[in-house]
Amino acid sequence: MTLLLALLPLAAAFALVLSGRASIARAGCVGALIALIYVAVVTDGDAFARVFAAADSGGRGLWVAWQAISIIITGLFFQRVALTASPEAFAPAEMAASEADARRRAFAAIFLLGVFVESASGFGLGAVAAVAVLQGSGLPRDRIAPLALLSLSLVPWGALAIG
Structure with missing residues (x-):
């Protein structure tokens, strides 16, 4: 009882x-x-x-x-710094010059920025950073979440890691 x-x-x-x-x-x-x-x-x-x-x-x-x-706040701070440092990388889809540019932006969001933020902070914040970039790449909303989650699985100690 x-x-x-x-x-x-x-x-x-x-x-x-x-x-x-x-x-x-x-x-x-x-x-x-x-x-x-x-x-x-x-x-x-x-x-x-x-x-x-x-x-x-x-x-x-x-x-x-x-x-x-404290780790979550640090990760959100990293994301805010990345958004401030390079605003053209997070431009809306209308500003994308071509489909190749959108693919490069998605690649950078998933395999570079998302992985970096997840390895620096953890707690799934790499997905938060990747979503911020992927929303500006013109991808459909139903594809953004799985792609952002992919960046979490690439860090051995990340939110979706196998290690």
């Missing part, structure tokens, strides 16, 4: 997101609130021990989350 109660915050957050009733951030806040209520009601010990247990668990969670958040 205790295990089921401990899983309640996660289940509530998943249910809110899957039902479409709340955004991911709001569902996470609801899950955190339910977890705090769980600590206040179910945890053994006096009030000080409960507050200490909640603060300790929260600090550990923030430490783990910060590591992922």
Whole structure:
């Protein structure tokens, strides 16, 4: 029974997101609130021990989350720098001179930029960078996602890596 109660915050957050009733951030806040209520009601010990247990668990969670958040922010920063440094590489499809130019742009997005960003940051950010370039190459939207995911599989430690 205790295990089921401990899983309640996660289940509530998943249910809110899957039902479409709340955004991911709001569902996470609801899950955190339910977890705090769980600590206040179910945890053994006096009030000080409960507050200490909640603060300790929260600090550990923030430490783990910060590591992922900092890597994601760094990857988005790399993407923003790439967009700023060479805006002509990310020009709309109307500016593409030919089909060969669009193919070169797609090749650079998938095999150069996407792989670089994924190897530098990880967490699937290579796909984010590749999508930004592929949208400007004139490809249909249903083909952009598989091509962007291809850049993730080329990094041994990437989001879709085999290693």
